[in-house]
Amino acid sequence: MLNTWNLAPRQIKLPYGKVETPQPTGAFAPKKLSVREFSGGTVDYSENMIVFTTLPPMNLDATLDDEPNNWTECILAGPVKRRILSTPGFPRSVEKTAGGKVNHRVRASPFGGLGVFATRPIRTGDLIVAERPLLISPRGFEMRVESKGLTQAERIQVTMQEWEERLDVAVKRMTDENRKVFMALANSHTEDRSGPIQGIVRTNGYRVPGLYDGHEGDNTRAYTAVMNVMSRINHSCSPNTCHRFEMASLSFELRAIRDIRQGEELFYSYCDIFRTKIERAEELAPYGIVCACPACVGATKETDLLRSELAKRVEKIQADHHVWMKDQSRPNVLAASLKLIAEIEKEGLSGAPSFTSLLGMVANVYVESDNMNSAMKYLDQFNNHCRA
Numbered sequence: 181m182l183n184t185w186n187l188a189p190r191q192i193k194l195p196y197g198k199v200e201t202p203q204p205t206g207a208f209a210p211k212k213l214s215v216r217e218f219s220g221g222t223v224d225y226s227e228n229m230i231v232f233t234t235l236p237p238m239n240l241d242a243t244l245d246d247e248p249n250n251w252t253e254c255i256l257a258g259p260v261k262r263r264i265l266s267t268p269g270f271p272r273s274v275e276k277t278a279g280g281k282v283n284h285r286v287r288a289s290p291f292g293g294l295g296v297f298a299t300r301p302i303r304t305g306d307l308i309v310a311e312r313p314l315l316i317s318p319r320g321f322e323m324r325v326e327s328k329g330l331t332q333a334e335r336i337q338v339t340m341q342e343w344e345e346r347l348d349v350a351v352k353r354m355t356d357e358n359r360k361v362f363m364a365l366a367n368s369h370t371e372d373r374s375g376p377i378q379g380i381v382r383t384n385g386y387r388v389p390g391l392y393d394g395h396e397g398d399n400t401r402a403y404t405a406v407m408n409v410m411s412r413i414n415h416s417c418s419p420n421t422c423h424r425f426e427m428a429s430l431s432f433e434l435r436a437i438r439d440i441r442q443g444e445e446l447f448y449s450y451c452d453i454f455r456t457k458i459e460r461a462e463e464l465a466p467y468g469i470v471c472a473c474p475a476c477v478g479a480t481k482e483t484d485l486l487r488s489e490l491a492k493r494v495e496k497i498q499a500d501h502h503v504w505m506k507d508q509s510r511p512n513v514l515a516a517s518l519k520l521i522a523e524i525e526k527e528g529l530s531g532a533p534s535f536t537s538l539l540g541m542v543a544n545v546y547v548e549s550d551n552m553n554s555a556m557k558y559l560d561q562f563n564n565h566c567r568a
């Protein structure tokens with residue numbers, strides 16, 4: 181299904197919190213959708229078209245027995261659909277946990293609302309869940325440029341109403357089961373004039389890595405995914421999980437970035453955790469979150485500095501390590517690496533790629549020093565972190 185509404189490159193900064201601007205008058209009603217039907221396998225679209233499509237392509241009489249990995253309802257620019265369909269191996273099966281065992285469950289969280297909890301111990305690097313999104317839609321909202329006579333706030337509202345209509349088309353196309361799960365998700369955007377579906381997308385969306393229109397890194401042309409289990413995971417600035425997206429299976433994988441005890445709540449970070457507490461608070465405000473995670477409650481100048489300077493400190497250790505590898509009469513980086521590893525673990529930042537580098541360097545120093553027991557211990561940790 182195709183909508184000929186042009187994609188414009190101007191992204192709107194969406195309002196959040198309580199919006200008092202009056203609704204625009206009827207004279208500026210949202211533009212009606214102009215839609216054309218195409219067969220599901222069509223890929224020959226022009227760049228300025230938005231495609232409503234179900235992926236993997238679905239037969240009209242299909243049931244979950246035909247596609248146990250479920251379907252994703254998508255709103256995509258034409259060339260993006262082509263890119264997904266031509267990914268080698270698409271549609272690959274979604275990854276399973278070891279032995280197909282379920283290791284998590286959704287239940288009430290002390291943070292309010294629901295959260296996801298480990299139902300058995302989970303080791304660093306282990307898969308927790310892999311799932312296809314219920315919905316993938318553009319992350320940016322493109323401003324209606326032709327709405328003359330409106331204030332900026334009114335133009336934003338008209339554009340938001342138009343987006344709600346487009347999202348509604350996608351939600352109506354979902355299977356009954358998926359629609360029920362989707363509409364039951366949390367919505368923290370009930371007072372900012374987001375429509376009910378847009379509110380769910382804004383509350384629960386994960387940015388889809390590697391999926392974008394045009395150039396990579398162009399934020400206005402990225403996509404967001406809403407999921408069943410993963411959209412129930414709460415935020416922490418010291419997360420215990422990380423995720424990645426695999427285009428060939430059109431799925432997200434969630435893995436542990438440290439050992440997780442049975443009963444522990446699972447968290448990922450909605451913001452850049454390598455920023456100061458104040459900067460993180462600014463990033464989290466649109467989600468309606470005043471973060472009360474231990475890292476925010478216990479934040480100090482030192483923890484802010486650890487986070488913002490971590491990459492630089494690891495780079496320095498890496499440079500020293502290279503020098504030592506060439507000339508082992510010089511001091512090695514063991515003490516500096518172990519000290520930083522301890523600081524990172526205490527602050528709950530062990531998902532940082534630089535943490536994995538430190539583990540590798542420590543293992544390396546032990547190997548060169550013929551201390552194989554210690555080397556194996558750090559190599560083991562290094563490998564688990566690489567899996568994550």
Ligand SMILES: C[S@@+](CC[C@H](N)C(=O)[O-])C[C@H]1O[C@@H](n2cnc3c(N)ncnc32)[C@H](O)[C@@H]1O
Binds near residue numbers: 294365368467470
């Ligand atoms: C993706 S949902 C997470 C699941 C949600 N708790 C639920 O009940 O379905 C995001 C919303 O959960 C709440 N939330 C997530 N992490 C939080 C935290 N650390 N502190 C307070 N609220 C949080 C906020 O309302 C946020 O908008």
